[in-house]
Amino acid sequence: MSITQSPSTAAPTAFHTPADVQEFVDLWADIFQPDTIEWCDGSIAEKDRLISLMVSQGTLEPLNAELRPYSFIARSAPSDVARVESRTFICSTTESEAGPTNNWVEPGQMKTDMLDVMTGSMRGRTMYVVPFSMGPIDSPLSRFGVQLTDSPYVVVSLHTMVRVSSDLLDIMDSHHTWVRCVHTVGAPLEEGQADVAWPANDTKYISHFPDTKEIWSFGSAYGGNALLPKKAFALRIASVMAKEEGWLAEHMLLVRVTSPEGKVYHLAAAFPSACGKTNFAMMQPSLPGWKVETLGDDITWLAAGPRGELRAINPEAGFFGVAPGTSRKTNPIAMDTLWGNTIFTNVATTSEGDVWWEGMSKTAPSDLTDWQGNAYDPSSGTTAAHPNARFTVGIHQCPTLGEGWDDPEGVAIDAIIFGGRRSDTVPLVMEARDWNHGVFLGSTIASEQTAAAEGPVGKVRRDPFAMVPFCGYNMADYFQHWFDVGSDLRENGHTPRIFQVNWFSKNSDGQFIWPGFGDNIRVVKWMVDRIEGNTGATHHPMGLLPQRGSLDIEGLDLTDSDLSALLDPNTERVLDDLDDAEEFLSKFGQKLPPALLTELQRIRNELGGAGGNQAAA
Numbered sequence: 122m123s124i125t126q127s128p129s130t131a132a133p134t135a136f137h138t139p140a141d142v143q144e145f146v147d148l149w150a151d152i153f154q155p156d157t158i159e160w161c162d163g164s165i166a167e168k169d170r171l172i173s174l175m176v177s178q179g180t181l182e183p184l185n186a187e188l189r190p191y192s193f194i195a196r197s198a199p200s201d202v203a204r205v206e207s208r209t210f211i212c213s214t215t216e217s218e219a220g221p222t223n224n225w226v227e228p229g230q231m232k233t234d235m236l237d238v239m240t241g242s243m244r245g246r247t248m249y250v251v252p253f254s255m256g257p258i259d260s261p262l263s264r265f266g267v268q269l270t271d272s273p274y275v276v277v278s279l280h281t282m283v284r285v286s287s288d289l290l291d292i293m294d295s296h297h298t299w300v301r302c303v304h305t306v307g308a309p310l311e312e313g314q315a316d317v318a319w320p321a322n323d324t325k326y327i328s329h330f331p332d333t334k335e336i337w338s339f340g341s342a343y344g345g346n347a348l349l350p351k352k353a354f355a356l357r358i359a360s361v362m363a364k365e366e367g368w369l370a371e372h373m374l375l376v377r378v379t380s381p382e383g384k385v386y387h388l389a390a391a392f393p394s395a396c397g398k399t400n401f402a403m404m405q406p407s408l409p410g411w412k413v414e415t416l417g418d419d420i421t422w423l424a425a426g427p428r429g430e431l432r433a434i435n436p437e438a439g440f441f442g443v444a445p446g447t448s449r450k451t452n453p454i455a456m457d458t459l460w461g462n463t464i465f466t467n468v469a470t471t472s473e474g475d476v477w478w479e480g481m482s483k484t485a486p487s488d489l490t491d492w493q494g495n496a497y498d499p500s501s502g503t504t505a506a507h508p509n510a511r512f513t514v515g516i517h518q519c520p521t522l523g524e525g526w527d528d529p530e531g532v533a534i535d536a537i538i539f540g541g542r543r544s545d546t547v548p549l550v551m552e553a554r555d556w557n558h559g560v561f562l563g564s565t566i567a568s569e570q571t572a573a574a575e576g577p578v579g580k581v582r583r584d585p586f587a588m589v590p591f592c593g594y595n596m597a598d599y600f601q602h603w604f605d606v607g608s609d610l611r612e613n614g615h616t617p618r619i620f621q622v623n624w625f626s627k628n629s630d631g632q633f634i635w636p637g638f639g640d641n642i643r644v645v646k647w648m649v650d651r652i653e654g655n656t657g658a659t660h661h662p663m664g665l666l667p668q669r670g671s672l673d674i675e676g677l678d679l680t681d682s683d684l685s686a687l688l689d690p691n692t693e694r695v696l697d698d699l700d701d702a703e704e705f706l707s708k709f710g711q712k713l714p715p716a717l718l719t720e721l722q723r724i725r726n727e728l729g730g731a732g733g734n735q736a737a738a
């Protein structure tokens with residue numbers, strides 16, 4: 122076959138393809154010049170076929186079917202292991218629309234640069250056309266998209282992570298906007314050239330065009346860079362749609378909590394990457410009578426409902442979770458979810474053909490194969506699994522999946538939680554005085570960096586709303602949007618409560634003080650007591666703190682000094698942290714909503730601090 126001749130772009134006759142989808146496919150087929158084009162229907166047969174193809178190509182290796190049925194391991198190229206924030210771009214018309222936390226390139230320039238590398242980049246490969254819905258197909262909160270990709274690994278992952286179906290084409294008529302997602306691994310094959318197990322390109326671009334609601338991704342097949350419906354669409358582009366349309370697209374888990382009295386609460390919680398969102402979403406409460414049901418572990422879309430309440434859906438349909446650290450002890454529900462029918466990426470494998478990662482058991486089995494496929498040498502000082510090794514698994518396999526998790530109406534939110542990973546400074550839990558104070562708390566979230574993205578592990582980085590890597594527009598406008606959503610809710614209904622938590626305080630020996638995991642229900646119980654008006658709170662300039670005795674710590678081995686490290690903010694540290702937050706917020710200049718600096722200065726004054734920046738006075 123000639124490698125320059127475009128193949129037929131026609132969809133199978135059974136597909137009712139809207140003209141604009143067909144035009145999109147035609148346009149990109151000309152640019153990418155794939156050998157073949159496949160329109161995906163989302164069927165099990167399609168997934169089976171692509172998995173067999175990848176096994177034959179060496180991209181996937183089957184695990185021992187007796188230990189881990191219908192499960193596979195993928196080993197990525199060593200340089201393609203995490204989201205590449207330095208190569209992630211928000212290409213709004215002006216730099217100021219992207220704001221100081223995003224990499225900006227003028228859209229025309231970016232398109233010229235990318236077309237340069239994308240032209241012919243699918244030669245020798247198949248271009249898959251993947252129609253998908255974010256959220257239940259019939260939900261008013263859902264949005265549609267089409268991803269083009271030359272990676273069967275991406276197609277199979279999309280089958281798990283979102284709702285892929287050719288039926289969507291029937292309803293994607295001109296009344297529906299849909300997001301154009303374009304992805305290539307950037308590794309064309311010349312005639313006769315052998316493929317590699319994980320094709321990728323050293324040059325990478327993950328570019329977002331908010332004005333035209335397009336995503337162009339080049340060079341990576343790794344999760345967040347390549348599964349475009351997830352971070353790129355459901356957060357970066359959706360945050361722009363949400364601003365335009367008056368809703369919220371957030372980096373939040375979603376759970377239903379039932380109290381021993383049988384009362385039901387829905388909580389959405391934002392934590393930066395790898396702070397335990399999946400563990401929280403699958404919590405096994407340590408307190409009797411409490412139940413936590415999983416509705417989502419990473420992304421939540423929220424909008425005002427018909428009765429003035431804030432309603433939420435999980436736009437995804439699967440988990441793309443961090444494997445290391447997951448064990449029967451830390452997250453038994455995830456371990457049960459992973460019984461089989463799972464794709465693991467960059468984990469280690471045992472001699473029996475099962476998976477292993479650091480933290481799964483106290484001691485590593487002997488004879489491990491590491492994430493790059495080599496015999497593992499424990500004395501090498503490296504880990505057997507990559508620290509950002511992942512599992513990709515359908516949400517329906519989760520034993521604690523909440524009934525009605527995909528209700529098109531979503532669930533009514535009772536509380537929003539913000540958290541980060543801080544060794545000190547931030548108390549275990551605190552309630553915001555009101556919505557606007559909650560927006561301040563969200564805008565000052567910071568976290569010690571982990572392996573989920575490139576960068577120095579351990580460094581404290583400001584990550585307002587856990588959205589810095591994921592907000593598709595200027596975060597100053599995003600903060601204002603949060604204020605605006607709050608006033609709309611107040612005017613037409615009611616706002617949920619807002620809390621801030623920190624599970625990660627350490628004592629002077631560097632040990633975590635709070636047991637975390639299932640014991641986090643104790644903090645949730647305090648929140649429920651606050652919502653029900655069953656307990657008072659101590660008014661501190663930072664927020665409303667649990668009164669001594671109101672947090673249920675029965676049975677925990679916590680000394681008075683532990684409790685005070687958890688609950689009594691250290692004024693000096695808090696003042697330093699306010700200076701740091703102010704320095705971060707000052708990046709936004711005149712665009713920053715003044716209410717945030719007023720709030721910061723109020724807390725500083727009440728704490729008796731002198732104050733760094735005069736502009737805040």
Ligand code: OXD
Nearest residue numbers: 345393394395419573
């Ligand atoms: C993720 C992340 O992969 O936040 O969920 O990095």
Ligand code: MN
Nearest residue numbers: 372394395419
């Ligand atoms: Mn995430």
